[in-house]
Amino acid sequence: MRSLRRLLRPLSRAVTYTRWLHLFMGAVAAVVVVGVAFPGLTDPSAGMWLLLLFVPLPLLALAASVPGTRVAEAMQARLLLYPGPQAPHEHPAPEIAGSPSKSWGDRWRVFVWLTLRLWLGFGVTVVTLNGLVLTLGLLMPSLWPPFGPGPELLPGRWGWWYPLIAPVSGAALVTVIWGAGTLMAGLAPRLLGPSPAERLAELEARTERLLERTRLARELHDTIGHALTIAVVQAGAARAAGTPEFTDRALAAIEDTGREALTELDRVLRLLREDADPTAQRPTLAHAGRLVESARGAGAEVSAHIGGDLGAVPGPVSREGYRMLQECLTNVLRHAGPVPVSVRVEVLDSWLEVEVRNKQPAEPAASPGGGSGLRGLRERAVLLGGAAAYGPDDGVWRVHVSLPLQ
Structure with a gap:
């Protein structure tokens, strides 16, 4: 049947x-x-x-x-x-x-x-x-x-x-x-x-789309994570201080950071709708001062040294360098709190060096991300032909990034 x-x-x-x-x-x-x-x-x-x-x-x-x-x-x-x-x-x-x-x-x-x-x-x-x-x-x-x-x-x-x-x-x-x-x-x-050529072109385009999505996910992680960390630290510090002056400064810092995060979120959403240039309005190392001031507003004692001609740094290197510095400062505030921080951004003959040192707290806060941000930082450096190292160094936590300018 x-x-x-x-x-x-x-x-x-x-x-x-x-x-x-x-x-x-x-x-x-x-x-x-x-x-x-x-x-x-x-x-x-x-x-x-x-x-x-x-x-x-x-x-x-x-x-x-x-x-x-x-x-x-x-x-x-x-x-x-x-x-x-x-x-x-x-x-x-x-x-x-x-x-x-x-x-x-x-x-x-x-x-x-x-x-x-x-x-x-x-x-x-x-x-x-x-x-x-x-x-x-x-x-x-x-x-x-x-x-x-x-x-x-x-x-x-x-x-x-x-x-x-x-x-x-x-x-x-x-x-x-x-x-x-x-x-x-x-x-x-x-x-x-x-044809085989068309299949290869489609595969390359698909790979580019996946890489772009990964990059956008990292940018959202950096921007939103940094803004939320600043807001949490500032709110906690304002409640502990209990003074109107400090509370006003904390609220102003939270407002500035939130506004910047909303601008970045709007840019990423425009990219997802595919109606904007992927590199448009992305911050570069020329805006590194904003990160330093944001960390200081959160209560951290930041000493910064920025040397060399930042305008000579290629766009991709400068943009990724900014994100790496943002990731480092966010990790300091998230895991160590408002501790003394040393920031060095220096443009050498053929290399860009970004180094962040901070005092390790006696009881570091638990990391819900399991160190994924630092792993992503190393991956970014490798994609640009550079290297990133992090870990304890003479009683401080040190993150050092080297990126080629060529």
Whole structure:
């Protein structure tokens, strides 16, 4: 029973008939071209039929040379050769290019596809018409006697046993249609699918998007984490101090930091909507003074030394250097509190050095992030061709970053 259902399954699949329609549309193009080239042709020989199959090829080559032809053929293939939403249990459609042809190799594959569609469609159409006539000819005299005798398959008049072989004729017709449609569905990914160059370009673009998302996630971590840390430290210090003057300064620092965080959040959201330059309005080391003042406003004793020409630092290095310094100061306030901090930003001949030292507290606060910020800092340095080191050094916690300027 299961074998019988498997044999009859093509009859109940909608895609069997949409594939036939796809092939029939290719045959219609062949008939139109043949009708224009050989008007009034009747009773052609076998050699003439073969010639007629090659007459449309120059027009197919011209159509394949148009880049948009691949888009049209790919759309038809996706709609007609593969099961749609009405058959979710079927296999999904394979990858078929949805972009115009970019190279002559793509155009050649489209030409081969058009040629196979024309030839196979023409053959399936001829088989369909003859198969229907044969099947109905075998059945009709037995179902409706006024139709008279059926086809003379064997010498003599129509036989009573002809209806018995009618299912064989119908099954052969469905098998041909199913096989031709399956063949075209299997060839579509090879002839209409993306080329190796397109696959490589798509992979590179996808990698770039993933890297950009990772960078945006890090920026949100740096900016929002820094703002929240400043706000928490300032609020705690204001409550401990209990004086109106200190409370006013703390609220002003929280307001400035929050405003800066909102500006940065708005910039990142614009990037996610893909309507802004990724590097637009990103802070650089020229704004390092804001970080120092923010840390001082949180109660830390910060001594800063900024040396060299910061304007000579390349944009990517300067922007990442700012984020690294922000991460270091945020970690100091989060884990050590308002302790003495030494900041050194120096531009040398071919290197940028960023160093942050702070006194280690007797009981450091627990780190909910498990040190992921420092690991990210090291990864950033490596991506820029530099290096980052961190750890205890003579009773202080030291973070040292070296980034090449070239």
